[in-house]
Amino acid sequence: MSRSLLSMRWEDVLFAHWAVDPAVVAVTLPDGLTVDTYDGDAYLGVVGFRMRSIRPRGLPVGLSFPELNLRTYVRSDDGPGVYFYNLDAPDRIGVALARGLFKLPYYRAEMDVDDTAEGVRFRSRRTHSGVLPARFDATYRPTTTATTADPGSLDSFLTERYRFYTESDGGRCYRGEIKHPPWELSDATLTTRENTLFEANGFDRPTGDPRLRYAAAVDVTAGRIRRVSV
Numbered sequence: 001m002s003r004s005l006l007s008m009r010w011e012d013v014l015f016a017h018w019a020v021d022p023a024v025v026a027v028t029l030p031d032g033l034t035v036d037t038y039d040g041d042a043y044l045g046v047v048g049f050r051m052r053s054i055r056p057r058g059l060p061v062g063l064s065f066p067e068l069n070l071r072t073y074v075r076s077d078d079g080p081g082v083y084f085y086n087l088d089a090p091d092r093i094g095v096a097l098a099r100g101l102f103k104l105p106y107y108r109a110e111m112d113v114d115d116t117a118e119g120v121r122f123r124s125r126r127t128h129s130g131v132l133p134a135r136f137d138a139t140y141r142p143t144t145t146a147t148t149a150d151p152g153s154l155d156s157f158l159t160e161r162y163r164f165y166t167e168s169d170g171g172r173c174y175r176g177e178i179k180h181p182p183w184e185l186s187d188a189t190l191t192t193r194e195n196t197l198f199e200a201n202g203f204d205r206p207t208g209d210p211r212l213r214y215a216a217a218v219d220v221t222a223g224r225i226r227r228v229s230v
Contacts, residue, residue, distance in 0.1 A: 004179070004221035005101070006056055012113070012120045013049040013215040014140045016190055017158050018206035020044055025072050028202070029083065030167040032228045036073040036080050038157045044206060045071045045158065046197055048122045048136070050113055054094065065091040066113045068124045068136055070197045073157070074165055076228055078175055081163035085201040088126055088134065095128075102176055102225055103168045107131055118191070126200070134200035137193040142186035142214040149185060155213060159183045165228065176225040180218045188214035 019041040026035050026042075035042050048068045055063075069087040073080065088109040089095055098106040107128035114121045119141025126134040149155035160182065165175050190212050198205050 005224050006054060006222045007220070008054040008222075009052040009217060009219050010180075010215075011050040011052060011217045013047065013218075014120070014122070014138075014188065014190070015045060015047055015159060015185075015213040015215070016140075016210040017043045017045040018208065018210050020206050024203065028072075028085070029074060030171065030173045032076050032173045033074040033083060033165055034076070036075045036157075038154055043073055043158060044198070044203065045073075046136070046195065046210075047071060048113075048124075048138075051089075063091055063094050065089055065094055066111045066122070066124075068109070068111070068122065068197075070201055073161065076165065076173075076175070078228060079163060080161065081165050081175065082161045083165050086134065086197065088124055088128075102222075103166045103174050104164075105166070107134075109134075119189070132200040133196070135194050135196050138190055138195065140188050140190045140212070140214060142188050142216075144187040146184035146186045146214075146216065148182045154211070155185055158211070159185065159213070159215075166225070173228040174225040175228050176222060178220055178222045180220040183215050183218060185213045185215055188212040 022035040022042040052064045067089045070085045074083045087106045090111040095106040098104050109124045109126045112123045119139045121139045124136040
């Protein structure tokens with residue numbers, strides 16, 4: 001990875017993944033990206049977490065706010081990675097910074113993340129103008145001791161991703177790289193009261209139960225984005 005641009009800490013991470021037909025994902029991808037599959041399935045993932053101390057290199061104090069994203073998994077000639085459909089966050093400065101530096105589809109939202117007796121309650125209501133509304137209200141918690149995913153496992157496929165891809169407003173595809181220790185994952189439970197992220201991104205709601213995992217925390221660095229050759 002090139003020299004890091006940002007450092008941050010991700011806490012109370014929810015991974016909720018649904019298996020879908022690869023064709024559902026393929027039609028949404030920009031040129032240069034193809035669907036990455038596991039045993040023939042593509043995946044759509046809802047991932048929510050708290051971000052702490054988001055700091056550009058060299059600064060002693062950073063921003064902290066939650067994030068909620070809908071993502072899938074892709075490949076290019078540069079390798080496997082994550083493709084984001086949306087990243088919602090409540091911090092105006094953070095959203096502007098991410099959209100400018102990383103070309104990522106960040107949208108402003110009102111969010112509340114609270115520790116309750118039932119687990120982490122995560123509520124989000126998108127307020128960004130010019131895009132479809134999206135709401136999420138759910139509570140999640142770990143149910144097992146955390147362990148690292150076995151290489152080649154589905155959990156590794158879904159979480160051990162150190163590259164992301166994004167498309168600019170002009171249709172150009174970019175890649176960025178992140179670095180962090182392997183995830184320590186627990187099984188999890190999820191109680192969902194509302195989730196319109198799929199509809200807001202043009203998907204039908206997936207059928208079946210999601211694969212649920214929780215991670216307590218990981219320290220992350222991110223480098224500058226680079227254009228993908230197509």
